[in-house]
C-alpha cells in the first residue's frame with residue numbers, strides 16, 4: 001500500500017448513508033428520482049440549462065459529438081495531451097481527428113496553437129473537414145475559453161469543453177466577469193467525468209451540460225438507444241390508444257447512469273466547494289515547499305500559475321522536472337518515489353505517440369512533447385494535508401539528490 005497515492009476517492013459516512021438509504025428504500029435503483037435531482041443540482045452548480053448524466057465521461061463525450069453530428073465530414077480538432085477518450089469518442093462517430101499543439105508549461109491548447117493547427121490543416125494536401133473543437137482543461141486549469149470561442153466562431157467550429165478534470169473551476173473574460181466551467185458560456189457543450197478519482201466520485205459516471213435545447217434533446221435520445229417517447233415526433237403513430245408505444249429513428253446506446261450511483265454523486269456534489277478549497281490549500285503549500293526546496297537547484301518547478309489562480313480546480317498537481325539536470329530518467333524517479341511510498345503518474349502519453357493515432361498528419365507538436373518529457377503528477381487529493389505535502393516534497397528532493 002502506497003502511503004501517499006497520487007490520487008484516491010474520498011468516501012465518507014454520509015456517502016455510504018446516501019447509497020445505503022437508497023438500497024434499503026425499496027427504490028427501483030435503475031432509472032428514478034435520484035437522476036433527475038442530480039441533474040438539477042448540476043445545473044444549479046454550473047449554471048447550465050441542461051445536465052444529462054450518463055455512465056462515464058467517455059459516454060458524455062460520445063453523446064456530445066453525436067449531438068453535434070460528428071462524422072466523416074465533421075472532424076475533431078483537439079489536444080494530444082489528454083486521455084484517449086477525448087479523441088476516441090470522435091473516432092467512434094467515424095470522424096477524422098487532428099491535433100493542435102499545447103503550451104509547454106500548462107499542457108493546455110491556446111488560441112495561438114489552435115490557430116496554427118487550423119492554418120496547417122488548411123495548407124495540407126488533403127485538409128480534414130474539421131467541425132468540432134475540443135479544448136481540455138488539463139488537470140483542472142481552465143483554457144482561455146473566451147478567446148478560444150471567438151476563434152472557433154471565426155472558423156465555424158462547434159466547441160465541446162472536455163472538463164473531465166475541472167468540476168468547480170472558473171475563469172474570467174477580458175472584462176473581469178467570472179464564469180463557471182460547465183456554464184457553457186463559451187461552448188456548445190461541456191462534459192465532466194465522475195470517475196473514482198475525480199472531484200465527484202461515482203465509481204464511473206459523467207455528465208453533459210449544454211444551454212441548447214435541441215442538443216440536449218438529441219443527447220438524451222442517444223443516451224437511451226435512440227428511443228423517442230414524444231408522440232409529436234413519431235413517424236408512424238399507432239391508430240389505437242397504445243400507452244406502451246415508442247419509436248427509434250437513429251441508433252443510440254445505453255449510456256444511462258443508475259439511481260444508485262446518482263445517490264453517491266449527489267452526496268459528493270455537496271462537498272464540491274470544500275474539495276476546491278482543500279485542493280487550493282494543498283497547491284499553495286506545494287508551491288511554497290517546492291519554491292523554497294528547489295529554488296536554488298532549479299531541477300523542479302511548480303506548475304505555471306494561471307492568470308486567475310483561484311479558478312484552477314487542481315484535479316492534478318503536475319511538477320516540471322529537468323530530468324537531464326537531475327541526471328535521472330522519469331522512470332527511475334517514479335520507481336524511487338514509489339519505494340518511498342509516494343505515488344506519481346504521467347498525464348498523459350500524448351495521443352500522437354499512440355500506435356493507433358500514428359497516421360494522423362500533424363505539424364510540430366513540440367509543446368506537447370516538451371510537456372510530456374518534463375511533467376510528473378504528484379499526490380493531490382482530499383486525504384492529504386499540509387504535513388503530507390512537506391513529506392512528499394522532502395522525498396522528491398531526496399530522490400533527485402541521491403538518485404534512489
Ligand SMILES: Cc1ncc(COP(=O)(O)O)c(C=O)c1O
Pocket residue numbers: 056057058059082083085086136162164165193194195204205206
Ligand atoms: C481529459 C479526460 N477526458 C475524458 C475522460 C473520460 O472520462 P471517463 O473515465 O469518466 O470515461 C477522462 C478520464 O479520466 C479524462 O481524463
